[in-house]
Amino acid sequence: KALLLIFQGMDAAGKDGTIERVLDPLNPQGFRVASFKQPSQEELHHDFLWRSVKALPELGLVGVFNRSYYEDVLVVRVHPELLAAEQATPPGARLWKARFEDISNFEHHLVRSGTTVAKFFLHVSRKEQRRRLLDRLEHPEKNWKFSTADLAEREFFDAYQDAYEEAISETSSKYAPWYVVPADDKPAMRALVCGVVLHTL
Numbered sequence: 001k002a003l004l005l006i007f008q009g010m011d012a013a014g015k016d017g018t019i020e021r022v023l024d025p026l027n028p029q030g031f032r033v034a035s036f037k038q039p040s041q042e043e044l045h046h047d048f049l050w051r052s053v054k055a056l057p058e059l060g061l062v063g064v065f066n067r068s069y070y071e072d073v074l075v076v077r078v079h080p081e082l083l084a085a086e087q088a089t090p091p092g093a094r095l096w097k098a099r100f101e102d103i104s105n106f107e108h109h110l111v112r113s114g115t116t117v118a119k120f121f122l123h124v125s126r127k128e129q130r131r132r133l134l135d136r137l138e139h140p141e142k143n144w145k146f147s148t149a150d151l152a153e154r155e156f157f158d159a160y161q162d163a164y165e166e167a168i169s170e171t172s173s174k175y176a177p178w179y180v181v182p183a184d185d186k187p188a189m190r191a192l193v194c195g196v197v198l199h200t201l
Helices: 015-023 050-054 069-073 080-086 093-112 126-138 140-145 148-154 157-171 186-200
Strands: 002-009 031-035 062-066 115-123 178-182
Touching: 002 015, 015 031, 015 062, 015 115, 015 186, 069 093, 069 157, 093 115, 093 157, 115 157, 115 186, 126 148, 148 157, 157 178, 178 186
Parallel strands: 002 062, 002 115, 031 062, 115 178
Antiparallel strands: none
């Protein structure tokens, strides 16, 4: 068997720290973390699931996705102009419905092939996100985390919430469930995530 843990959330939701705390007790030979940033030119010349397929854990290992193929129904949904680079179908209800179906079918295939899938949406409030972003500016040891792009994306906070709500509703299933975890209190959030991982194992 393999285990795939997918972490999604707004900027400053605590994905990196949560992944670090959850994996800290594990033998590093038994897991692999993949982070999905802006797609490369090579990735844009393949279907939207391709780069994730390459990073899947082999049987016997734990794989962790820091962001994932869900970016292609979240970020590109909020910023449809990005679809031009993918040479994809023009945005519209049909495109999103097709992608939700592709994701659900892909996850069903993974589960039938021996990979257990658990997905986490770390749900940070707008107020707490603002506090954390300012904290990155005020503390020199956290400056490296700060990006002006994060501030620009805050303008789309509500649009992202709508995109997340639909993506979660359309792709949560018995075989690949979503867990919406309140993220304003980091220790509580990490404890909840650890509990779900233990339950899943």
